[in-house]
Amino acid sequence: MAFSIPLIFGCQKTYYITKSTFFTPLPCKKNAKRSIFADAPPLKVMKPHIPEQLSSAQWQDWHWQLSHAYRSLDQLAAPLGWSPEQLQPHRAAAERYQPIVTPFYLSLAQSNSPDDPILRQCLPLPQELEDTTADLDPLSESDQSVLPRMVHRYRDRVLFFATGACALHCRHCMRKRFWDGPCLPAPTDSELTAAVQYLREHPEVREILISGGDPLTLGDDTLQRILTALATVPTIEMFRLGTRTLAALPQRFTPALCNILEHCGKTVWIASHFNHPDELSPEAAEAVLRLMKAGVPTVNQTVLLKGINDDADTLRRLFTGLLRMRVKPYYLYHGDPVRGTTCFRTGLQTGLDILADFRSHVSGMAVPTYSFDLPEGGGKIRLEPSFQCGTTPDGTPVFLKIDGHPVEYH
Numbered sequence: 579m580a581f582s583i584p585l586i587f588g589c590q591k592t593y594y595i596t597k598s599t600f601f602t603p604l605p606c607k608k609n610a611k612r613s614i615f616a617d618a619p620p621l622k623v624m625k626p627h628i629p630e631q632l633s634s635a636q637w638q639d640w641h642w643q644l645s646h647a648y649r650s651l652d653q654l655a656a657p658l659g660w661s662p663e664q665l666q667p668h669r670a671a672a673e674r675y676q677p678i679v680t681p682f683y684l685s686l687a688q689s690n691s692p693d694d695p696i697l698r699q700c701l702p703l704p705q706e707l708e709d710t711t712a713d714l715d716p717l718s719e720s721d722q723s724v725l726p727r728m729v730h731r732y733r734d735r736v737l738f739f740a741t742g743a744c745a746l747h748c749r750h751c752m753r754k755r756f757w758d759g760p761c762l763p764a765p766t767d768s769e770l771t772a773a774v775q776y777l778r779e780h781p782e783v784r785e786i787l788i789s790g791g792d793p794l795t796l797g798d799d800t801l802q803r804i805l806t807a808l809a810t811v812p813t814i815e816m817f818r819l820g821t822r823t824l825a826a827l828p829q830r831f832t833p834a835l836c837n838i839l840e841h842c843g844k845t846v847w848i849a850s851h852f853n854h855p856d857e858l859s860p861e862a863a864e865a866v867l868r869l870m871k872a873g874v875p876t877v878n879q880t881v882l883l884k885g886i887n888d889d890a891d892t893l894r895r896l897f898t899g900l901l902r903m904r905v906k907p908y909y910l911y912h913g914d915p916v917r918g919t920t921c922f923r924t925g926l927q928t929g930l931d932i933l934a935d936f937r938s939h940v941s942g943m944a945v946p947t948y949s950f951d952l953p954e955g956g957g958k959i960r961l962e963p964s965f966q967c968g969t970t971p972d973g974t975p976v977f978l979k980i981d982g983h984p985v986e987y988h
């Protein structure tokens with residue numbers, strides 16, 4: 579069978595990994611579809627830039643993917659098929675904000691154009707250097723930290739940074755400050771002891787959002803050590819693991835990992851981060867299914883990104899595709915004004931217009947909550963388009979029907 583994995587850019591043949599013939603070039607299948615979704619665009623021709631002896635088992639191995647992640651612009655040049663001249667405008671941004679891209683994530687790109695929505699999310703852009711005055715931490719996470727790794731903003735939940743490492747450096751990341759200096763390592767035992775003590779002293783906290791960085795870049799043993807320690811706090815009911823790996827490294831969701839999550843002693847939810855329908859891979863769908871079988875549901879957080887997903891059709895395909903993949907679209911975030919990311923921000927009205935457009939043809943199940951964060955850790959604001967168009971003289975509200983006509987509501 580063919581678990582055919584089309585790889586990276588730019589030649590006249592499509593390459594597949596099969597169980598028997600690794601990297602045997604097959605005739606290019608015009609209109610071949612990699613996605614499990616009928617309305618996904620056809621796959622474009624890709625060229626692999628990976629060791630010739632690579633096996634399918636290696637490709638499906640998350641350790642291989644992480645250890646072969648592209649970590650510089652020069653490493654990306656060959657798989658992109660870009661000339662030195664094409665790379666040049668991206669160099670300064672790559673030096674300031676290092677790229678990290680798994681081969682798997684790069685393989686999701688449908689072309690090597692810098693406008694490809696996958697590439698726009700992972701390739702350094704000159705515009706990232708244009709905003710020099712925006713804050714690196716506008717949500718004041720550092721100020722609201724009660725421990726070096728723990729932010730306590732809302733009464734019933736805390737945010738815990740498990741690591742600063744990521745499988746993918748998303749160019750729009752709201753924690754780009756973590757990219758500077760040495761990467762935050764996994765917590766030591768004494769850091770975990772301090773976290774447990776704080777949580778025991780604050781029984782009002784019932785949920786821990788474990789984030790980073792990406793906690794699922796940690797190995798099984800380390801993750802289990804963290805979950806086991808935090809699970810000793812009896813008042814904690816739930817862990818939520820924020821991760822980009824379902825999109826960038828779905829191979830991470832091995833049976834062993836699912837087993838750890840299933841038996842860690844608390845309810846676990848995954849908060850995934852898909853921003854574009856091209857990220858919805860068969861591998862991700864299989865990983866979600868494995869998680870479900872382990873009793874771990876998944877919700878998704880999307881960031882509204884200028885030039886990537888800021889139109890109704892792209893987000894409709896993303897959100898309905900997520901539902902088909904058994905992932906509930908949870909949040910659509912308006913981008914925070916973080917230094918190095920403001921080029922991705924839209925106006926607030928863009929998100930409202932998209933949600934208004936959804937009203938007549940997208941199931942409410944597929945529609946996430948649109949929200950943004952107030953500065954200085956002021957909390958989330960949820961936004962909804964309003965369909966009230968006025969009131970009658972006696973104060974009765976008037977709303978717009980789906981067909982655009984006004985109707986009074988008593």
Ligand code: SF4
Nearest residue numbers: 744747748751791822
């Ligand atoms: S995976 Fe998350 S923390 Fe890492 S760069 Fe992407 S958005 Fe930022």
